[in-house]
Amino acid sequence: MEKIIYPSVTERWDVFEIRIPGKTDGNPFTDCRISGEFSGPSETVRTDGFYDGNGEYVVRFMPDEEGDYRFTIHGDFSDSIPLPVRGSFHVTPAKDGNHGPVDVCDTHHFRYRDGTPYYSLGTTCYAWVHQPEELQEETLRTLRTAPFNKIRFCIFPKHYDYNYAEPLTYPFEGSPCDTADLNRSTMQRFTEEKKGNHWDFTHLSPGHFRRFDRRIRQLMEMGIQADLILFHPYDRWGFDGMGAENDDRYVRYVVARYAACRNVWWSLANEYDYIRSKTREDWERIGALISDTDPFGRLCSVHNGPAFFDFTRPWVTHCSCQGTNRYNSVERTDELLETYRKPVVWDEVLYEGNLDLGWGNITGEELVRRFWEATMRGGYIGHGETLLQDVSDVDHAILWWSHGGSLHGESAPRIAFLRRILEETPGGKGLHMLPGYWDTIAAAPSGDEDGSYRIYYFSYLRPLFRDFYLDDTTDYEVEILDTWRMEIRPQGIFRGHFRIILDGEPYQAVRIRRCVSQPTSVQ
């Protein structure tokens, strides 16, 4: 290939890519630099490119405006193509379903850049891109009808209980350790010793990352955010302890490759505090590096094990939380919002499942309760499923939480019901917990406190009735929301003091909305 390839027309917020042939001698990952400068009607953006193998160098860019753009590609990656390379392209309006990237909105919430509401309802399939192709396709089919609009997954392969298989590809050139005697009881030794691996961390494997290009693009087309996990501790290959120089080269590569995708979020790590080889200073350096090299300012956070990350860091856009107490996690959402003044996303709150391990065996009821509890308190939350189908063959289990595949649990349809309720909530910015209630969680649309729309959620409590009073003169439409049975049961129109009879089951809510047509006062 000796041709420079790029489209002359692209869609707003889509990935514009320019591909240029260049050097293949030496090590393109360490020896060559490529970057681009893009100017549209009112923005000018500088971004790094990356080597995609086969002598091809790539710069990706997301235009934030409609209209004409010009670009200049700089670097030292080619002896045959005269540098800089200059060109132009035209940006058309976004098509249906393309709402742009997700931004933080009003301190505690999110919103698509075109103003469309975004209520983060995530799921987790850590290693789905490392599974056989047919399983990945099954995962995508499942996601197509599932209620989730964010998915967390790892760029590095995963070594953990129920995850012993080799990945399809590796991120670096080299060869993995021998796994002949790897099983449940020897697993820990592999994690600790990491013997027999031979990797050249200076040579990334573009084929590995190309597979992620495709999956991120497919998620983008489905309206699902790709929460990319850059590092994690579930490792037998040594990818969790490559040293600062190799880490930084990898991070720069990932940012150059994926930052232009409007649906990408950065998760520096899963359970950062279990990665013993990295210090707080390492995370700070990596966070600052992403902040410096990602010109699109993608959402960025760090997911914890035993202790929350320091979410006050300026490059952390939102709190990515795992509960630190299994009895009291999402119930702290409103407290964390107050503390950090950033959106709170519970990315791990124990999974619906039946595993032998305590992070993966709560009921669907309890997971759905946690979804409501977090949402009513003004936060967001993610799902995971670890349901063994056959206890006699646990070593070959396909578990959604890591492998993807199909959903077997009871929570997903209830999460769809919650999503429906959020979508029916005015204001487009989720909910805000109302103060002053001691035995129910009351919420109003965030930023809209005029009392015209309220939800009262009773969580695991099960009142047989509740008395309400808002004011003496307004007519309100009252419905019971059965969050488990997924039913909306109209109760009628009420004014002044009124009593709603519930059924004495847990997980009920009451929605009260001001009637559009109000009674005329008699003079």
Added chain:
Amino acid sequence: MEKIIYPSVTERWDVFEIRIPGKTDGNPFTDCRISGEFSGPSETVRTDGFYDGNGEYVVRFMPDEEGDYRFTIHGDFSDSIPLPVRGSFHVTPAKDGNHGPVDVCDTHHFRYRDGTPYYSLGTTCYAWVHQPEELQEETLRTLRTAPFNKIRFCIFPKHYDYNYAEPLTYPFEGSPCDTADLNRSTMQRFTEEKKGNHWDFTHLSPGHFRRFDRRIRQLMEMGIQADLILFHPYDRWGFDGMGAENDDRYVRYVVARYAACRNVWWSLANEYDYIRSKTREDWERIGALISDTDPFGRLCSVHNGPAFFDFTRPWVTHCSCQGTNRYNSVERTDELLETYRKPVVWDEVLYEGNLDLGWGNITGEELVRRFWEATMRGGYIGHGETLLQDVSDVDHAILWWSHGGSLHGESAPRIAFLRRILEETPGGKGLHMLPGYWDTIAAAPSGDEDGSYRIYYFSYLRPLFRDFYLDDTTDYEVEILDTWRMEIRPQGIFRGHFRIILDGEPYQAVRIRRCVSQPTSVQ
């Protein structure tokens, strides 16, 4: 009556009572003193007496030894009977079912004085002694077959939601306020204003206290501890704000009257921190007064509302706790044991019920889970039930939590199952939580850590299987304890590494006991 009445023979740990005629002019409650000194084989005890009305003065005493006792009654309560009065009586061994009082044992647990284990499994019927006689009798019938061995109730009548009725009797002479317009919506005003009451706090009403004599005695005969609540904030009569002098006279009277009953525990207050008229200094004064005037050293604590009492006070024998966080209460049991080095008794953890109020509408499942959680962590816990039977007539509801009556819930039989498991646990001192488990609660018999008996409880988690390993050479008998279905399912004998298949439902436990007959090692 001009006769001095007392028995010549009594049973060890029973109430010995001497009744002497005395003055009726003036105010016997403020003008007269009576006290007794009792000497047995090796104990000498001084105790105050009390005026029981009708010109009768009473001293009560609990002999802690068998053998011959002598006594001397002092005072200024009689002009006609020469004082002091001297006499003697004989103490026989305790009969079946009389195990003596309950003491703190090994820092965190309880035990009857004769060495019989006491695992506190309480219930709550705050105002049962203030209900119509036939309802009180129904309560006693219920208690006869219920699993509870402690009951909390109030000496003062109760004014609260679902509790508007006048009590049978009042603790003082006088007359109550008019309650013509008392209902759910005016209730709060009565609590605040307390207008129209006319009481002479210097004249106690012996008839009121005599009714408690009888009920405490009946509970004693059923082996149920009477956890007497001296003060509480649910009041329209002014009994919660009588001032220090009246409070102290009332406390002295109650202690003189009931301290000799071996099943009495003192609870200075229910929700002490909601009684606005009393300061921390008042509680300290009252606690010290009980400590000074109760020669039998009955168990004593203070139950909280928003914040735990200072359980480090020397007169506090155990932590009487209400959860201060509705999502994380009994789960802190082991932490509180560590902090206070006293037994932890969760006297209120939300009630099994369906009320409109959030302290009284959890499921039976959740209450039973809390029982197990507290017990496995080395603590004790109490029950309450607030199950409305008819939502169309809530104003006349009979609710066990306050009125007594009958039980309608699902938790009581499961609490009986837990009691059975505790009674089967060796050592007689309950359980002690084992450290080092992150996703199960493991416990061994308190003080007995040789590994011969262990329980693993999974709480709301629902593993489909668990792997165990204790050692390579011992045979263990393994059972699944289904704490909800109340089933013990034997799994067989296991050695070394073994896997137990569970059913993937919440509220399961596994009990592992060393087999009595162990394999002989082959030489």
